[in-house]
Each structure stands twice: as C-alpha cells, then as structure tokens.
Amino acid sequence: MKTYFTLLILMISLGVSAQGKDEKRERIKALKTAFITTELDLSSEESAKFWPIYNDFDDKQFEIRHQRMRALGKKIDGIDAMSDKDALAILNQMEDLDEELLQNKKKLISSLKPVISPKKIIKLKKAEDEFQRKLLKQFKDKGPRK
Template identity: 50%
Template sequence: MKRLLTILLLISVVSISFGQGYKEKKEKIKALKVAYITEKLSLSTEEAQKFWPIYNTFDEKQFEIRHNKLRKVMDKIENGGIENISEKEAQSLISEMESNEDEMHQLKKKFIQDLQKVLPAKKIILLKKSEDEFNRKLLREFRERKGK
C-alpha cells in the first residue's frame, strides 16, 4: 500500500508539473526507461523482441488501473473530503480499493508468468530492481528541477 501511494504521488506530481506537453514528456520518459531497462538487463535481440510486447501490455494495463480506477477512488476522497462521506460510502470505497488492488496483483502475477517464458529468473528480478532505480532517479531529478 505504501508503494502504491508513493507511485500515485509520483505520477500526480509528474503529471501536474508537466502540464502542457504532457504526452511529449511522457514519451520521452518512456524512451529513457526503455533504454535504461534494456541496458540494465543486457537484453539480447531475441529477448528484447519477446520482452517488450509483454512489458508494454503490462505497463498499459497497470497505467489504466492506477489512473482510471485508483485515481477515481482518490478523487472521490479528495473532492468530498473524508469528513463528508458516510460510513457506508467509506465501506464502498474500501471495497473498490481492495478490488483494484486485487486486479493489480493478478496483473502482476500474470506479468511474471509471461516473463518467465521469455527471460531467465535473474533478469526478471533485475527488471524489478532496474524499474525501482529508474523511478528513484526520475523522482530525484524532478525534485532537483523543482528546487531550482
């Protein structure tokens, strides 16, 4: 849950800061991420051809869950304010959050299963590490730019 909130915060901050030209900057970040992951995993041509369609499909579905579903829940909380929702509405939001988390978990499990067909286990673990490193670097760079 802590990781999810951190990711939501990162996405929110990045999207707010980009404003105009969001799509261009998103594509630039995606290109940097692809290059970073490809380098860190030392993907062969054959591995890359099989890996990237799986990864891109996962990334799109993950984005959809985070932005379309989880964001809607967060918007309901932020717009109405926690103080202004009934206990019944709060229970409904909790159920919706749990459902979204379950969907995300199932998506990640399928992603790992699909990756195991095309990459060795060590590279799958390295992928997770590389994504985390990339996200930390992106956040650090954003903070530095915001501070200037």
C-alpha cells in the same frame, strides 16, 4: 558508462517542461525502455519477445492506476462529508484495484519466464525500482513549479 549516459539523457529530457502530459509520459516511457534495456542486457532475440509482453503490462498498470486516480480523486475530496458506508465502498474499490495491479504483475512474471531467465526477471524489478527512484529524485531536485 551506459547507465551514466542513460541518466544524463533522463536529466536532460526531464528538464524540458513545456510539454503536454502525453508527451511527457511518452518521453519517460522511452527513457524507461532505454534504462531497462541497458540494465537487463537483453539479446536481440530476448528483446523481440520481451518488449511486447512488458509494454502490454506497463500500459495495463498505467490504465489501472489512472482509473484509480480518476475514481478516487473526486470522492476523496469530500471525505469529511462522506458516510462510513461510502468510505467502505471506496476502500473496497481501492482493494480491488490493488488486487488487479498484483494480478497484472503475476501475469507479467509468468509470461516472462519462458522468454528471459529468472535472474533477468529479478533484475527487471530492480531496474524498475531504480528508474522510479531516479525519476522521483529528478522531480524533487527540480523543485516546486511556479
């Protein structure tokens, strides 16, 4: 029942399209928080320790991904005129950012081990994936913007 309620909130809130990017990001983050809280069934003690660790992780992941898009977006537009040397530099940069994302994920897991059970850490991964699927489905069902 809680999952359906969370999904209902997700659908309703994503329907509001007159928001800025930061507002949308914050709204999605709030929905993700509610979804993860429901899926993990955290105690108040676990929650008090879990959320500061998870929020730091999530903010860092966003920062890395945003940095990647900024750095690579402009360069990839001119790919046809790019030399192999420049393309190799971009590939190396992409690998470095992927490695940074992986290291951040490993840091999250090691930080969470004393806070929540290993089963809940696995449930976290499952909840993140499920939330992402539902979010993408919501955007897909919404159709192209005009």
